Amino acid sequence: MPRWAAAVGRWGWRLPALLLEITFELPDNAKQRFYEDIAPGTACALEFQVITGGHYDVDCRLEDPDGKVLYKEMKTRYDSFTFTASKNGTYRFCFCNEFSTFTHKTMYLDFQVGEDPPLFPSENRVSALTQVESVSIHEALKSVTDYQTHVRLREAQGQSRAEDLNTRVAYWSVEEALVLLVVSIGQVFLLKSFFSDKRTTTTRVGS
Numbered sequence: 001m002p003r004w005a006a007a008v009g010r011w012g013w014r015l016p017a018l019l020l021e022i023t024f025e026l027p028d029n030a031k032q033r034f035y036e037d038i039a040p041g042t043a044c045a046l047e048f049q050v051i052t053g054g055h056y057d058v059d060c061r062l063e064d065p066d067g068k069v070l071y072k073e074m075k076t077r078y079d080s081f082t083f084t085a086s087k088n089g090t091y092r093f094c095f096c097n098e099f100s101t102f103t104h105k106t107m108y109l110d111f112q113v114g115e116d117p118p119l120f121p122s123e124n125r126v127s128a129l130t131q132v133e134s135v136s137i138h139e140a141l142k143s144v145t146d147y148q149t150h151v152r153l154r155e156a157q158g159q160s161r162a163e164d165l166n167t168r169v170a171y172w173s174v175e176e177a178l179v180l181l182v183v184s185i186g187q188v189f190l191l192k193s194f195f196s197d198k199r200t201t202t203t204r205v206g207s
Helices: 129-193
Strands: 006-007 013-015 019-027 033-038 043-052 057-061 069-074 078-084 089-096 105-113
Touching: 006 078, 006 089, 033 105, 043 057, 043 129, 057 078, 069 078, 105 129
Parallel strands: none
Antiparallel strands: 006 013, 006 033, 019 105, 033 089, 043 078, 043 105, 057 069, 057 089
């Protein structure tokens, strides 16, 4: 069975073998690494997206068991990558947010290893569904699931953008109110100085 593991500093944790789709937190100035044991000839697909945080970008890097870089993207918001394992061993991929000093981010990850399991794994008897029909239904269901996942991600990202915009508008309103208050007080003191009595002192210098 494939092995999933993740470790970043003291945030070490292990994922169940069947959990291939996750959402995780990526703190500022941090890395999140994942490891997967893959047999040669296995088809794999990696898909990720930044849901919330900063400019919605992250660094991603994928290496084979020998440390050869198979995929590398810098400051990207989302992407997908497919490959076929050529060597037996542990493949490593890392998400990096070290370029961000203050921004905490939320990541979505979908990593598929090998072919999808059959729609009816225990179906050995004659069925009303032919093999072609079974495969078609399976592909249709997978497409629906992927579409629902992407819709949820876009919804979460849109909500995050709306909340960020609302926060910026609130800060701008407060700053604008403070500027108006300072200007109003300054005008009051300026007008008051126009109507105040000014005493002129004359000094006579005798010879």
